[in-house]
Amino acid sequence: MADVLTDIWDKILRYLQKHHSQFWRSWLEQVEPISLENGLLRIGVPERSWQQYLKQFCNAGLREAAQRVTGHLVSLEYVLTDGDDLTVSDYEEDTLHNSNLFYFNPDYTFDNFVVGPCNRLSHAACVAVTESPGNTYNPLFIHGSVGLGKTHLMQATCQAILKQTSPAMIVYMSCETFVNDFIRAVEEGNLYDFRHKYRFADLLVIDDIQFLSERERSQEEFFHTFNSLYQGRKQIILSADCPPSQIPRLEDRLVSRFNQGLVTRIDKPDYEMRMAILYKKASLRGIDPPEEVVSLIARKIDSNTRELEGALTKIHGMAMLDDGLITLKLARQSLGEEPTPPHRQITISQIIEAVTDHFDVRLSDLQGKRRSRSIAFPRQICMFLARDLTSHSLEEIGGHFGGRDHTTVLHAYRNIDKLCDNDESIRSMVNSLVTGLTQK
Ligand code: ADP
Ligand code: MG
Numbered sequence: 001m002a003d004v005l006t007d008i009w010d011k012i013l014r015y016l017q018k019h020h021s022q023f024w025r026s027w028l029e030q031v032e033p034i035s036l037e038n039g040l041l042r043i044g045v046p047e048r049s050w051q052q053y054l055k056q057f058c059n060a061g062l063r064e065a066a067q068r069v070t071g072h073l074v075s076l077e078y079v080l081t082d083g084d085d086l087t088v089s090d091y092e093e094d095t096l097h098n099s100n101l102f103y104f105n106p107d108y109t110f111d112n113f114v115v116g117p118c119n120r121l122s123h124a125a126c127v128a129v130t131e132s133p134g135n136t137y138n139p140l141f142i143h144g145s146v147g148l149g150k151t152h153l154m155q156a157t158c159q160a161i162l163k164q165t166s167p168a169m170i171v172y173m174s175c176e177t178f179v180n181d182f183i184r185a186v187e188e189g190n191l192y193d194f195r196h197k198y199r200f201a202d203l204l205v206i207d208d209i210q211f212l213s214e215r216e217r218s219q220e221e222f223f224h225t226f227n228s229l230y231q232g233r234k235q236i237i238l239s240a241d242c243p244p245s246q247i248p249r250l251e252d253r254l255v256s257r258f259n260q261g262l263v264t265r266i267d268k269p270d271y272e273m274r275m276a277i278l279y280k281k282a283s284l285r286g287i288d289p290p291e292e293v294v295s296l297i298a299r300k301i302d303s304n305t306r307e308l309e310g311a312l313t314k315i316h317g318m319a320m321l322d323d324g325l326i327t328l329k330l331a332r333q334s335l336g337e338e339p340t341p342p343h344r345q346i347t348i349s350q351i352i353e354a355v356t357d358h359f360d361v362r363l364s365d366l367q368g369k370r371r372s373r374s375i376a377f378p379r380q381i382c383m384f385l386a387r388d389l390t391s392h393s394l395e396e397i398g399g400h401f402g403g404r405d406h407t408t409v410l411h412a413y414r415n416i417d418k419l420c421d422n423d424e425s426i427r428s429m430v431n432s433l434v435t436g437l438t439q440k
Pocket of ligand 1: 107108112113114115119144145146147148149150151152153277280305306309
């Protein structure tokens with residue numbers, strides 16, 4: 001029975017890997033099935049963040065996979081197999097209200113973070129905070145433009161602190177959530193609970209604090225939250241897309257509070273680091289792309305780490321649709337460096353040959369002056385195809401058909417285009433000519 005279950009689970013995983021490759025992570029191999037009874041497949045997961053990842057991102061894919069593999073409707077349940085994490089859930093239930101439950105991304109750990117010249121100080125500061133929250137850099141303020149790893153670093157810090165022997169009470173959220181929470185509390189006359197929640201944290205982590213810009217009442221509230229935690233020597237970590245003094249319309253007293261600890265900047269990664277990040281992301285996804293592919297992506301995409309990852313996801317996805325092999329050719333195609341269909345080499349003579357064949361007219365007719373429909377129509381089709389399938393200019397195309405000028409070619413093109421839109425039989429005739437030409 002156990003073997004049957006393992007076999008089913010393995011097939012489900014392979015299906016997910018192939019059909020939902022963007023969600024595939026190599027740690028999924030470590031997740032084990034517990035039982036399959038009455039249409040319920042129970043899965044054991046050792047990490048809370050994995051459990052959440054499965055629920056949030058993989059559930060639909062896994063259900064679909066389970067149905068394919070077993071031929072039945074199956075629902076899934078993810079059971080935490082490690083009891084050590086309980087403090088977190090106690091904390092969530094007691095301290096946070098359900099609407100505020102936050103789960104960390106299992107990708108965002110220190111192990112998965114590549115350290116280099118552009119982020120060394122920010123990383124070191126986060127590690128130091130992990131070792132002694134509230135005592136080293138307080139507040140820690142990390143800034144840098146979008147996609148450079150601020151959220152990753154902050155979540156890594158939280159996850160590392162949660163793994164410690166006496167985990168702290170962490171309040172982690174985007175500034176937008178803070179602001180919305182505050183507005184709701186004001187509306188509901190519930191400021192007491194709101195304040196209680198924030199001011200009991202051991203660690204307050206607010207992402208994208210620039211969102212406070214111009215929101216005066218939220219700034220006021222945050223100022224008090226900040227002070228109360230700071231005075232209690234609780235750790236505060238903030239991130240923004242610019243340094244404190246450049247956040248538009250942020251009160252001076254907040255700017256000076258934010259500057260009072262350590263302010264660090266994350267810069268764009270250099271080429272070597274981009275390579276290292278790509279290798280790291282590839283190994284997380286259980287893929288092993290050739291070096292030439294990694295260096296192609298690292299050369300092409302140089303501004304934003306999120307896009308780097310996006311390119312890898314796309315190439316991986318394309319490979320999984322086929323034989324799973326990640327090749328340079330595939331990478332070039334997915335980065336738009338190589339046209340996917342190889343049909344640019346078609347010549348006007350080939351077009352003329354196809355059209356004269358189909359309509360049973362002669363080349364001299366197409367090049368002559370006659371305007372009867374039986375000649376003019378095939379001539380227009382030629383011009384249409386020449387414009388779509390070759391890189392000749394309108395003038396050049398006109399030149400091939402009895403020295404007609406570019407407006408005639410354009411007119412022909414628009415005419416056929418319109419006919420294709422309106423007339424099914426013309427559309428299919430043109431399509432079959434195109435297919436014949438491109439597949440030669
Ligand atoms: P930000 O919050 O600064 O906009 P994120 O933390 O969301 O950026 O990072 C965007 C993506 O880039 C994430 O997938 C993150 O894991 C990745 N990333 C950024 N920097 C690094 C790094 N140094 N090592 C590994 N991954 C990184
Ligand atoms: Mg972010």
